[in-house]
Amino acid sequence: MGADMTEGTVVKWLKAEGDEVSRGDILAEIETDKTVVEMEAYGSGLLRKIVVGEGVKVPVGDLIGYLGDADDEVPGGGAAPAAAPADSPVISREIEAPATVETPAVVAPVPSPSTGRIKASPVARKIAAESGIDLATIAGTGPGGRITRADVEGLSAAPAAPAPSSPAVAASMASPAPVTLSGEDIPLSSMRQAIARVTVRSKTENPHYYIDLSVDMTSAMTLRQGLNEEIGETGPRISVNDMIVRSCVKAIQKYPKINTTFAGDHLISHADINIGIAIALEVGLMVPAILRTQNMSLLEISAATKDLANRVRGNGGTLSQEENTAGTFSISNMGMLGVDNFQAIIVPPQSAILAVGAVSPTPVVRNGEIVIRQMMKASLSADHRVTDGAEGGTFLGEIRRLLENPVSLLV
Numbered sequence: 001m002g003a004d005m006t007e008g009t010v011v012k013w014l015k016a017e018g019d020e021v022s023r024g025d026i027l028a029e030i031e032t033d034k035t036v037v038e039m040e041a042y043g044s045g046l047l048r049k050i051v052v053g054e055g056v057k058v059p060v061g062d063l064i065g066y067l068g069d070a071d072d073e074v075p076g077g078g079a080a081p082a083a084a085p086a087d088s089p090v091i092s093r094e095i096e097a098p099a100t101v102e103t104p105a106v107v108a109p110v111p112s113p114s115t116g117r118i119k120a121s122p123v124a125r126k127i128a129a130e131s132g133i134d135l136a137t138i139a140g141t142g143p144g145g146r147i148t149r150a151d152v153e154g155l156s157a158a159p160a161a162p163a164p165s166s167p168a169v170a171a172s173m174a175s176p177a178p179v180t181l182s183g184e185d186i187p188l189s190s191m192r193q194a195i196a197r198v199t200v201r202s203k204t205e206n207p208h209y210y211i212d213l214s215v216d217m218t219s220a221m222t223l224r225q226g227l228n229e230e231i232g233e234t235g236p237r238i239s240v241n242d243m244i245v246r247s248c249v250k251a252i253q254k255y256p257k258i259n260t261t262f263a264g265d266h267l268i269s270h271a272d273i274n275i276g277i278a279i280a281l282e283v284g285l286m287v288p289a290i291l292r293t294q295n296m297s298l299l300e301i302s303a304a305t306k307d308l309a310n311r312v313r314g315n316g317g318t319l320s321q322e323e324n325t326a327g328t329f330s331i332s333n334m335g336m337l338g339v340d341n342f343q344a345i346i347v348p349p350q351s352a353i354l355a356v357g358a359v360s361p362t363p364v365v366r367n368g369e370i371v372i373r374q375m376m377k378a379s380l381s382a383d384h385r386v387t388d389g390a391e392g393g394t395f396l397g398e399i400r401r402l403l404e405n406p407v408s409l410l411v
Contacts, residue, residue: 005194008032009057010064011119011146015047021067028064029318031122036318043067048074055119120147121314123283126189127152148314191284202346206262207384210343211392213400217359218374220406227298236302240376241277241333244356245301246409247402249273249293252329255395259328261349262385276327276347277305279312286312287347288319289327298409335359341377351386354399355379376403 009031015021026038027047045068052064066074118135120128124147128135133155140147188196202208220243227238252259252273260267274289290296290304311317329351332344335358344355355378362375378399382392402408 005032005060007057007059010052010054011036012054013050017047017050019047021045021047026320027067032324036121037324038318038320040321041067045069045072048072049076118147119145120152121149122189122191123149123281123314124152126283131155142314189283191281195284198348199345202348206346206348206351208346208381209384209389209392210379210381211389211396212341212343212377212379213396215376215378215400215403216364216373217376217403220403221359221374223406231299236299236306238298238302239305240335240359241331241356242298242302242305243403243406243409244331244333244354244399245275245277245290245293245305246298247399248275248329248331248354249296249301250402250408251395251398253294254398255391257387257391258352258382258395260351260386261328262351262383267386270328272326272328274326274328276330276350276353277308278330278332278344279309281313287327287330287332288312288323289330291322291326329353331356335376341379343379344381346381346383351383352392352395353381354396355381 011029011031013028014026015028021027021041022044023041025041027041028039030037030039047065048068049066050064051066052058052062058064066072068074119140119142120135121142125135127133127149128138131152133152135147135152138147138151138155139145141151142148217240220240224238224240224243231237256269257267259273260269262268272292273294274291275293276287276289278285278287288308290301290308293301293304296304308319308323311319327347327350330344330347330353332342332353332355334342335356338358340357340360342355342357344353346353357377359374359376361372363370364373364375365371366373378396380392380396387395
């Protein structure tokens with residue numbers, strides 16, 4: 001359920017033994033190192049036996065249940081065990097035949113061992129550990145009594161210290177107090193370990209090349225303002241990032257080689273354009289994908305992006321397995337942080353990622369005169385095994401052309 005995943009926890013079974021299952025049905029919720037992901041059935045039949053109970057952590061590849069026909073022989077009899085001890089091994093996937101185990105297409109690591117059988121999100125566990133809070137003392141408000149970040153923060157929040165008086169301020173300015181930083185080792189969270197593995201893999205296996213250019217966003221910003229005024233408060237507001245996503249989709253349709261995966265002696269072309277959106281969390285970074293964006297309008301992309309971000313942050317549902325693993329091209333936008341320019345690392349097994357900075361008024365030369373325009377810097381990181389610099393430059397230039405002629409994003 002993500003690159004380099006090694007284990008996970010069965011949070012909740014959504015089907016019971018004996019239930020009929022169709023291909024694409026959600027069988028269970030699985031907690032990875034970053035989030036809770038819905039596990040889909042790869043085939044149809046009956047859920048004959050549940051092998052791994054809720055709250056159990058298992059390694060990738062371990063058997064968690066049997067999916068088959070009513071007359072299939074199921075090893076070990078019928079009844080499913082109750083939730084196994086928390087120190088049991090942790091995630092896997094369902095299988096379709098009694099002796100067949102599927103290998104996940106892509107993988108990403110999972111949370112560190114859970115505390116007993118307490119249901120809590122990875123972020124809630126981290127905050128509790130840092131604040132010295134016993135999760136057993138917290139009543140969870142999430143689904144099934146799951147402890148959320150808000151539950152822990154409600155206990156860990158402490159009143160702010162009163163502002164110092166003027167004499168105290170003067171004294172501190174005259175004689176600063178000694179400062180000592182922590183010299184202790186900092187253990188890595190499971191999400192940070194996952195990010196380390198994925199980025200090392202990317203920089204080791206993918207020969208990156210980088211192309212930078214500046215985009216005049218003046219017309220795009222004007223169009224965006226007009227669209228949002230027309231939409232009013234009733235619909236999704238169009239963001240700069242929505243326009244960037246739409247421009248990437250149209251550019252990929254023109255240059256589909258960017259939407260491929262390197263596979264040794266050939267390239268794997270993807271029928272859908274699934275745009276990964278880098279989303280920063282307190283504990284790390286996730287890059288889930290908006291699926292089949294080639295069939296979406298600018299407004300639909302805007303709504304899908306906001307829905308995806310809300311679910312990543314734990315507001316209103318979980319990610320599907322496809323959203324977590326099926327990205328074909330990614331965008332990392334740090335403009336909201338005031339960053340002007342940066343280069344991003346490709347998300348395996350994709351072959352390119354676009355990094356964009358802030359849109360800011362900048363003096364530029366137009367027709368021999370210095371004028372102020374709304375400028376944005378963009379950087380393409382691409383896999384040299386898939387494309388060459390000229391191809392990457394042509395693709396990035398098409399993105400610039402679309403953004404500088406933003407009406408093209410509406411058709």
